[in-house]
Amino acid sequence: MAAVIERVRVVHLGLSPYESTLKAMREFTSNRNADSADELWLLEHPPVYTRGLAAAAGFGPKADNGIPVIQVERGGEITYHGPGQVVLYTLVDLARRGIKVKQFVAMLEQSVIDLLGSRAERKPGAPGVYVAGAKVAALGIRVTRGCAFHGLALNVDMDLAPFEAIDPCGQPGLRVTQTRDLGFEFSVDAAGAQLAALLIERIEHA
Secondary structure, X not given: OOOOOOOOEEEEEEEOOHHHHHHHHHHHHHHOOOOOOOEEEEEEOOOEEEEOXXXXXXXXXXXXXXXXXXXXXXXXXXXXXXXXEEEEEEEEEHHHHOOOHHHHHHHHHHHHHHHHOOOEEEEOOEEEEEEOOEEEEEEEEEEEOOEEEEEEEEEOOOOOHHHHHOOHHHOOOOOEOOOHHXXXXXXXXXXXXXXXHHHHHHHHOO
16 A cells, blocks of 8 residues: 655745755755655745856856855756745655656746746746746756755845846846736745645646
8 A cells, every 4th residue: 555645845934044954955855764744945045146066167156246156966057046036945755756857847847837827938948937038937956866855946026136147047148037027916925835835736746
């Protein structure tokens, strides 16, 4: 008889420093076992650039603006996190749920598309979600022992200027947008709650 998989838990962390959150994600993933519940962590970060595995060594901001740069083990290149952006970390045992990595990436993208409606779209070869060519959500995950961590970031109501110091996701000239500028009035908390609910629906019915 197959084991019953618990519902995905949502954990609200508020404004959380990047490095301590990263450490907590790594520890959660390292210590989890076959019975550990899957969790989605909703939070915002103080200003920080993170550089994924696809970024060239030493690749960072074009000018020193005082924002730290942290190398991490997720996929993807360089991106920016800051207040006003929903960060959704996905601590999900994909193997237990029978979800393939590419399928999970598609679930993350589709959850954002479901939230934003028909204007939002994928771009072939460039993970994330775009509206009229401008990136509104970035994603990058890491999978170890069949378990995912890291996740996605949705720009809601933030200062977009730090993106100008980088080639977002390694794409020179890529425009970046946010939901406020697209006419959505939801808060960071409301956007995060809706996004988590949409993703849970897909995970639990995969």
